[in-house]
Amino acid sequence: xxxxxxRRIVLGILVMWLITLAVFALFFIxxxxxxxxxxxxxxxxxxxxxxxxxxxxxxPIWKQYVDFVSRLLHGDLGYDYYHQTPVTQIIGAAIPIxxxxxxxxxxxxxxxxxxxxxxxxxxxxxxIDRSLTVFxxxxxxxxxxxxxxxxxxxxxxxxxxxxxxxxxxxxxxPLGEGPGQWVLHMVLPWFTLALVSAATxxxxxxASMLDVLGEDYVRTARSKGxxxxxxxxxxxxxxxxxxxxxxxxxxxxxxxxxxxxxxxVFSLPGxxxxxxxxxxLQDLPVIIxxxxxxxxAVVVANIVVDLFYAVLDPRVRLH
Amino acid sequence: xxxxxxxxxxxxFHTPDGVVEAVRGLSYDVERGKTLAIVGESGSGKSVxxxxxxxxxxxxxxxxxxxxxxxxxLGASASTLQKVxxxxxxxxxxxxxxxxxPYYTVGWQIVEMIRAHRKETSKKAARARAAxxxxxxxxxxxxxxxxxxxxxFSGGMRQRVMIAMAMALDPALLIADEPTTALDVTVxxxxxxxxxxxxxxxxxxxxxxxxxxxxxxxxxxxVVVMYAGTVMEKAPRRTLFYLSHNPYTKGLLxxxxxxxGRRGRLTPILGTPPSLIDPSERCPFAPRCPSAFDRCxxxxxxxxxxxxxAEHTSACWLPHDVAGGLDDxxxxxxxxxxxxxxxxxxxxxxx
Numbered sequence: 071x072x073x074x075x076x077r078r079i080v081l082g083i084l085v086m087w088l089i090t091l092a093v094f095a096l097f098f099i100x101x102x103x104x105x106x107x108x109x110x111x112x113x114x115x116x117x118x119x120x121x122x123x124x125x126x127x128x129x130p131i132w133k134q135y136v137d138f139v140s141r142l143l144h145g146d147l148g149y150d151y152y153h154q155t156p157v158t159q160i161i162g163a164a165i166p167i168x169x170x171x172x173x174x175x176x177x178x179x180x181x182x183x184x185x186x187x188x189x190x191x192x193x194x195x196x197x198i199d200r201s202l203t204v205f206x207x208x209x210x211x212x213x214x215x216x217x218x219x220x221x222x223x224x225x226x227x228x229x230x231x232x233x234x235x236x237x238x239x240x241x242x243x244p245l246g247e248g249p250g251q252w253v254l255h256m257v258l259p260w261f262t263l264a265l266v267s268a269a270t271x272x273x274x275x276x277a278s279m280l281d282v283l284g285e286d287y288v289r290t291a292r293s294k295g296x297x298x299x300x301x302x303x304x305x306x307x308x309x310x311x312x313x314x315x316x317x318x319x320x321x322x323x324x325x326x327x328x329x330x331x332x333x334x335v336f337s338l339p340g341x342x343x344x345x346x347x348x349x350x351l352q353d354l355p356v357i358i359x360x361x362x363x364x365x366x367a368v369v370v371a372n373i374v375v376d377l378f379y380a381v382l383d384p385r386v387r388l389h
Numbered sequence: 390x391x392x393x394x395x396x397x398x399x400x401x402f403h404t405p406d407g408v409v410e411a412v413r414g415l416s417y418d419v420e421r422g423k424t425l426a427i428v429g430e431s432g433s434g435k436s437v438x439x440x441x442x443x444x445x446x447x448x449x450x451x452x453x454x455x456x457x458x459x460x461x462x463l464g465a466s467a468s469t470l471q472k473v474x475x476x477x478x479x480x481x482x483x484x485x486x487x488x489x490x491p492y493y494t495v496g497w498q499i500v501e502m503i504r505a506h507r508k509e510t511s512k513k514a515a516r517a518r519a520a521x522x523x524x525x526x527x528x529x530x531x532x533x534x535x536x537x538x539x540x541x542f543s544g545g546m547r548q549r550v551m552i553a554m555a556m557a558l559d560p561a562l563l564i565a566d567e568p569t570t571a572l573d574v575t576v577x578x579x580x581x582x583x584x585x586x587x588x589x590x591x592x593x594x595x596x597x598x599x600x601x602x603x604x605x606x607x608x609x610x611x612v613v614v615m616y617a618g619t620v621m622e623k624a625p626r627r628t629l630f631y632l633s634h635n636p637y638t639k640g641l642l643x644x645x646x647x648x649x650g651r652r653g654r655l656t657p658i659l660g661t662p663p664s665l666i667d668p669s670e671r672c673p674f675a676p677r678c679p680s681a682f683d684r685c686x687x688x689x690x691x692x693x694x695x696x697x698x699a700e701h702t703s704a705c706w707l708p709h710d711v712a713g714g715l716d717d718x719x720x721x722x723x724x725x726x727x728x729x730x731x732x733x734x735x736x737x738x739x740x
Contacts, residue, residue: 285487286482286484286487286488287487287488287489287490287491289445289482289488290480290482290488290489290490290551291490292445292474293443293445293474293475293479293480293482293555294474294475294501294502294505294554295470295471295472295473295474295475295476295502295505295506296471296475296501296505297471297505298467300505305490308490308492309490309491309492382492383491383492384491384492384494384538384540385491385538385540
């Protein structure tokens, strides 16, 4: 088990290293001349050369890469081009916002998806199964931005027109300033994210449960005279969880790098919105910082999922 | 009164291709402490019939009756059946690896069984009982192995665990559904031995479902031979092996490899079992039967006594006054039938 974990971590580090190579290529080998862009149109060649020198662009490429990685290892992601703010500080400010959206949304979609999936699987082809399928596919086929805007339209605009203002139009209220405002600001983004994702989990849970309910050990559980509830939850669901956990880990890992559309619709300055803004401004250090953070999140999520397997399935524990 | 009396059990399933009549008019008795073997090919309705009795078939149309200790099981409420399963009827299945839950230790699974029916039993007592049971079925160092997971046991040991679990509450009836099919021959004998020992100790009745006539010869008191959802022949073990009447039974016996080194070609039953969708009103075995004659194609034979022996019945239009033994020449397909005197009506009064 320990060897397995060590192997996964080494593999994760390897992946991260490959990503630094790719990111470095983006930064320094991209066709645009960074120094000239920074210097502006009117700059003299001397100014451009000075900027290039400051950025280390006059060094050989391998030296630049070594410097880049060594700064990275010291937690230095550089400064953004426009305000000279440390990139770590920019990312640090955005992380809590993205995390707020992702964690809340993930809990809602997981509970909704798994509950609906189990209910569907216990009575396959029944009216409730069909209704839940229609319900989840309805939201699944809806683009995130449309769902977000619809929620805003009904729960902010229409309500406000009637003089009832419960949810704000967007923006973020830090948790530190009171959980009430934080929740109110988060509810609509949470449901935007959750309703779109829940369908995947409903279908996944349903399929996985139907699979497991046909297993011999479920028949054994019934033959023992256990209650149907116990058969479904303790025996079937326990075994059906594995693919759900995998998907959940991958999804959350990917979203922690930025919930682009949802953040944009609700004007939440999380990682996704920050990344898009940085791309529009060609603010390379910020883009690189967010890309690295997002990759790290995916890598870590995958390792956590693998660890979870071992907790779930005793057969994994031994190898 | 027998422990289990099954009368005229029929089970059918609606499928997109039509109604599958998996079991048609099955009747048998299981006596206390005795073993009834149900023999037949895959798809002959052996497993479906016992799973129906215990309420484990879903979405099926069921008719007939199954009295267990005088109580009707067919159509009984879910909670009644739940109390019967495990506590009064234990079950073991073909593949002991897939039949045990891979995520729980064997001890946990046995304790769960005990505490599901005897809620007053403390965890500690149930665990002690589980260890005792594992020892009883011959698992070495049972008190240590109780915390192992199923995949840490060999196939034979897993089946012993299943038996220990099924016998945990001293059920009156054990349904063993092909308990040795997935096991090595040497291990098969050990597992059968465990079942027999426990049967003697607890006076348990056993329904042994198998397609292995060797296992039948080893274990059973009475035998039911099933084909295409119906009973072809029913007899005490010795009668069945030495004086079988039905051509299907004879075919099964003839297809056994000879023991003791007598080599020769095996004699299979030619053809395949019929589709169970809309079975026609003929003898289901007629298309494969070497002795089939006109009547077999038009009327389904009933189970009637052979040689006026009420314990030996056969569903066949061949005359019922003489039962044939193994030494009977088994006619090759297309060869001359044994005796085609189509006058079985005279025997039917004795039914």
